Amino acid sequence: MTKYDVQEYSNQLEKDLNLFEQWHTLIENLIDTESLEVILDILKKIVLFDLHQSKMVRIDTPKWFPATHWVTVAFAQIARNASLNDIEIILPQAQRVAEIHFSEWPNASFRFVKAPLDAGGYYLEETAQELRVVYWDIFDNRFYLDTEQFSKLVQTEAIQLGGVAALAVFQQRLTNIAKQLSEIGYDSVLPGMDNTDQDQLLMRQKELLPDVLDSLFVKAAEQQFILKKMKSADNGVEINIGEVAIQLAQSTLSEHQTEWYYKVVDENKDITIYTLFQQLPFFYKWYQTHINVVGLRDKREVFVD
Amino acid sequence: MDKNNQTLLQPDLVNQIHNKVTFLNQFELAIINNQLYEMYSLIRENNAELQEKIQSLPLIVSDLQPLISRYLAPNLIRFVQKTLPFLFVEPLNNDFDNYAVFIGDWWNHREIGTLNVISSVMSVDEKIINELKITEQLPSGETINDDKIQEINKNIEGLQEFLSDNTKRKLELQVIEDQLEELKTNKSGLFGRNDKSTKESLEKKQELLQATQKRVPDVEKKLGVHEAELLALEKENALRQLELQSIVAEFNSIEDFVGQINRLPDSYLKSLK
Numbered sequence: 001m002t003k004y005d006v007q008e009y010s011n012q013l014e015k016d017l018n019l020f021e022q023w024h025t026l027i028e029n030l031i032d033t034e035s036l037e038v039i040l041d042i043l044k045k046i047v048l049f050d051l052h053q054s055k056m057v058r059i060d061t062p063k064w065f066p067a068t069h070w071v072t073v074a075f076a077q078i079a080r081n082a083s084l085n086d087i088e089i090i091l092p093q094a095q096r097v098a099e100i101h102f103s104e105w106p107n108a109s110f111r112f113v114k115a116p117l118d119a120g121g122y123y124l125e126e127t128a129q130e131l132r133v134v135y136w137d138i139f140d141n142r143f144y145l146d147t148e149q150f151s152k153l154v155q156t157e158a159i160q161l162g163g164v165a166a167l168a169v170f171q172q173r174l175t176n177i178a179k180q181l182s183e184i185g186y187d188s189v190l191p192g193m194d195n196t197d198q199d200q201l202l203m204r205q206k207e208l209l210p211d212v213l214d215s216l217f218v219k220a221a222e223q224q225f226i227l228k229k230m231k232s233a234d235n236g237v238e239i240n241i242g243e244v245a246i247q248l249a250q251s252t253l254s255e256h257q258t259e260w261y262y263k264v265v266d267e268n269k270d271i272t273i274y275t276l277f278q279q280l281p282f283f284y285k286w287y288q289t290h291i292n293v294v295g296l297r298d299k300r301e302v303f304v305d
Numbered sequence: 306m307d308k309n310n311q312t313l314l315q316p317d318l319v320n321q322i323h324n325k326v327t328f329l330n331q332f333e334l335a336i337i338n339n340q341l342y343e344m345y346s347l348i349r350e351n352n353a354e355l356q357e358k359i360q361s362l363p364l365i366v367s368d369l370q371p372l373i374s375r376y377l378a379p380n381l382i383r384f385v386q387k388t389l390p391f392l393f394v395e396p397l398n399n400d401f402d403n404y405a406v407f408i409g410d411w412w413n414h415r416e417i418g419t420l421n422v423i424s425s426v427m428s429v430d431e432k433i434i435n436e437l438k439i440t441e442q443l444p445s446g447e448t449i450n451d452d453k454i455q456e457i458n459k460n461i462e463g464l465q466e467f468l469s470d471n472t473k474r475k476l477e478l479q480v481i482e483d484q485l486e487e488l489k490t491n492k493s494g495l496f497g498r499n500d501k502s503t504k505e506s507l508e509k510k511q512e513l514l515q516a517t518q519k520r521v522p523d524v525e526k527k528l529g530v531h532e533a534e535l536l537a538l539e540k541e542n543a544l545r546q547l548e549l550q551s552i553v554a555e556f557n558s559i560e561d562f563v564g565q566i567n568r569l570p571d572s573y574l575k576s577l578k
Binding site: 227229 | 413537547
């Protein structure tokens with residue numbers, strides 16, 4: 001027989017209710033604020049919050065969401081503020097993680113999944129093909145684009161249906177988020193995403209064998225495009241596509257070191273390299289075949305399968 | 306040689322020197338007045354060989370050939386690029402008389418011939434011209450290399466199939482190794498009749514699979530070689546197609562194009578009049 005202490009029971013209950021009140025305040029604040037810093041601060045607290053500290057009140061319902069759900073919700077909040085185009089958060093039936101529907105891409109949905117890294121972090125991925133878009137580390141302040149999978153994503157039917165304009169809206173949205181994050185100390189690396197920054201998109205490898213360019217020449221010629229030697233550079237080639245052009249050129253790092261980069265030439269600054277991947281299947285096919293050499297240089301170390 | 310003979314030869318000698326002086330005076334005047342037509346005419350008239358394809362200057366000015374070539378080249382190149390806009394003329398290292406002629410301005414454009422400044426003759430690569438003539442006659446979509454490409458593609462397909470079976474083979478090997486290990490541990494070396502034959506059959510399969518596996522590096526190498534061959538043939542096709550398109554955009558046929566090239570010395574001289 002143990003002595004039953006009503007006061008202790010009451011204290012414990014009060015503790016639990018306080019805990020849930022704190023949880024409620026965090027969720028309430030998350031949906032109320034537009035401040036990026038506040039959203040991030042709340043998100044960190046949510047991810048670290050352990051509701052299982054509660055001793056008396058146990059909640060076991062389908063509304064019990066994992067951290068990836070809250071990361072998705074917080075990102076949706078940030079993404080909504082970063083663009084005039086709306087987004088929707090949907091909770092699919094029997095799912096524990098919400099999905100984001102960007103209005104520019106109504107046929108695709110996105111959610112965050114945990115990155116299998118010691119450093120932690122989350123991947124934003126498209127749900128149907130499970131193709132990653134970005135890596136987001138809320139504790140170490142890192143926001144990186146997976147250039148390889150994003151170039152694959154823009155080929156999918158759901159994204160193709162949106163066309164060039166929708167791609168531009170999405171890229172603008174993501175670029176705005178990256179800029180805002182950079183302003184508060186984030187390391188944001190989104191190669192090729194910003195339509196105003198298409199002048200020097202570095203390739204993964206510094207050397208480019210002639211075979212690789214031969215192969216681009218052949219693929220382009222099959223589609224009536226011509227790979228030409230660049231007039232403005234000693235070592236470079238370009239393909240003109242109407243009013244725009246894609247250039248592959250070599251820059252000198254030092255006396256013995258050079259590196260290859262892409263430059264998208266577009267006077268109106270409307271398009272990015274991803275627009276070209278989407279609109280020129282031969283270019284994307286070539287890019288994929290030689291991705292270990294000509295792939296855009298990104299933070300590959302955080303992208304693990 | 307006696308004195309009389311010397312006297313007899315004198316008028317001829319004087320005459321020849323006079324001709325040279327006259328040539329030099331006229332040549333100098335043509336240069337001063339920038340009269341290219343006169344220069345080319347003088348070169349033709351006074352060349353010892355007087356061949357249609359004169360590629361050197363009269364002996365009297367032959368030591369000035371690099372300077373004269375450099376003087377004559379820009380106008381001739383301008384003429385070539387105006388009349389044959391899809392050709393690109395580029396200097397050759399340390400050769401002031403001859404220029405390389407490329408067709409098109411695309412990646413790895415081919416050198417189709419050489420342009421001689423003194424004769425204004427463009428000599429073309431017969432192999433390239435013949436290939437273009439054949440391609441011109443082929444039905445749309447067909448190329449000279451089709452048969453070779455088909456054969457290489459077949460080889461590549463076979464090699465790729467072999468390599469894609471590699472994962473399957475590795476798994477099979479693993480299963481056989483596990484089965485052999487199991488036989489060994491369960492029976493402690495004492496095999497029944499059935500077990501013995503199972504073991505033998507497994508070992509045979511293992512040997513066979515291992516031997517097949519050993520071929521992988523060779524197959525990969527072969528695949529690389531075939532892929533390079535295929536790319537080279539496809540590149541040739543692409544080049545020929547672009548070359549043909551450029552030519553037929555300006556001429557009715559390759560034959561017409563070659564005719565125009567052959568008439569270049571005359572048409573150029575005519576344009577200078």
